[in-house]
Amino acid sequence: MAEDLENKATSYEAWMREEGVPVVEGYGVDVAKIALGAWPRRGGGGAFVQLRGMEGATGMEIVEIPPGKALEPEKHLYEKVIYVLEGLGSTEVWQAGQGKRFFEWGPGSLFAPPLNCWYRLINGGGQRALLAAVTNAPLIIDMFHNSDFIFNCDYQFRDRYDGEEDYFAVGKKRYMVGRGNYWDTNFIADVATAPIDAHEWKAAGGGFTGFEIAGNSLVGHLVEWPVGRYHKAHYHGSGAVLLILKSEGYTIMWPNELGIHPYQDGHGDQVVRVDWKPGSSFSPPSGWFHQHFNLGSEKARQLALRYGSKRHKMGIYLAAQKRDGGVFISVKEGGTLIEYEDEDPEIRRDYVAGLKERGVPLDMPGIGRR
Template identity: 30%
Template sequence: MFIVPRNYHYTINNMQGDKVVRLLHYNYLPLAMSSVGDPEFFFDNPFSGQDVIASGEGEFYSEAKMVTDSGKWNVWNRRVYWYGNFFPDMRAWDKLDENKKRGAGGHSVFIEFPNSELSCHMSVFAARTYKKAHRHGPGRVIVIPAGEGYSILWEEGKEKIVVPWHEASVFVPPNKWFHQHFNAGTTHARYLAFHPPMQFHGYAEKVEDRAKDQIEYPDEDPFIRQKFEEELDKRGTTSLMHEEAYTNPDYEWSKGMGKQ
């Protein structure tokens, strides 16, 4: 995963002679064009702005750095995030931090890019487990680097939609729809979420209001657990979700459960 510096022309080369390369490009251009609808403004504009490569320190694609997060707007309760322009392999990235908030013993990495509003995070969780349902604002593009399973999406009080996924799947939960991720496979699953601009994050300012945007395991619709166990049964396996997690909202998962 890497960022292309603005106002630079570039070429992409496939170094493997026997395999096709697939690229996913993510940017905020659609938002910009909703404000200024003339393509020439963006594609034939002589203004170049600051040269982010020439003005930076060190190599533009140097190794990412870990940063301690003590920011005022740390709504994810993250301890650290990674800061850089190049991440060589998100299928194998192992510099993960425990993410108790979403349950199932999962681990996450949060990423920010220098001189850019772009950010993303990736979560890793064990086979035969699932995360807590949650919701937020629009525009999060979710990519699956590894794993097999499904997600359930629904607008509050309305029909639930099942979205199956595997490596290279992409989907986008609509604005303020609950969504919940299920690993029905035999190996750890990963989902990488590209974030919209901060104005669209959709988090409530008050902590007590944010609680309404996540459903704890004891409060979830019985259909959620039933569906998960049925999907595992089709594959000849059983759930690794602990029974106490369905009765105790403060249940502590094993720290090593979500590690790979």
């Protein structure tokens, strides 16, 4: 029988099936409530998540470590950023010719194993540890389609990690690039309480801090914005994975080809809404405007894991937002952001109605408190 090349899976999709754990798909998921399966290679439980906007640029995995146990050591040629959902534990990191380094983590911690270094995740508590990781495994596995090379290559990327004693300490270097604030750190103790810089470009009264981590191209940022307010719509490339840390609300998304007034122009049926709360995760598709709305009674805070390193730039990411920092620049000025005064009027009307249902006052510029 001839091989069905038209319907053949990608190498990453085939690898996920071989790993034998559940694969969950959708626009958005609650990462803490995903059904997990036994993952013999890892030595714990787990699942893969395929969000609509990952599009082969990033992947996501959830791993569970039983109380007092550890996952099997591993190393690989793809980047991985890990966020701790539940539990207390530690990680040991090493490579040939160097001693092991240890660091501890708890709920809200974020870190990245250096590329192709051995690492082991250990649960030091009496309850399960649950971790979510975003990777660029789809790109790497699809490119090389050779698991032996990806998981057993001995090359050491000493420009990224060379056994430094303080490598996993919280970084102190913060700086600005263009309209954004950035932080060099290989460890964040708790993303829910980490300091965020004031930043008005994407949300009135909001905050934004991007972080560079482990010499990766896959990095991230933290954002927050006040009660009764919402973000400006913007778009970028595929692969950004967003996790909600505080408050509850919703996000709307639509293809930028529909223009900046999707409801007014008769395309409201193509606007996708994802409701969220702490633990929710979603991923806007490439080139889709997306806009985040806080309906809760506390500041909303969000963690994004994505491409867009300022130190290790990727041409495909820059092109998707038209220019470096395009997500902070109005579409009228060649960027990919819609200013409040230019947005579809129905967007604010829907938000006002949602706030009224909850008894939360509106506090948007130009409207004032109600």
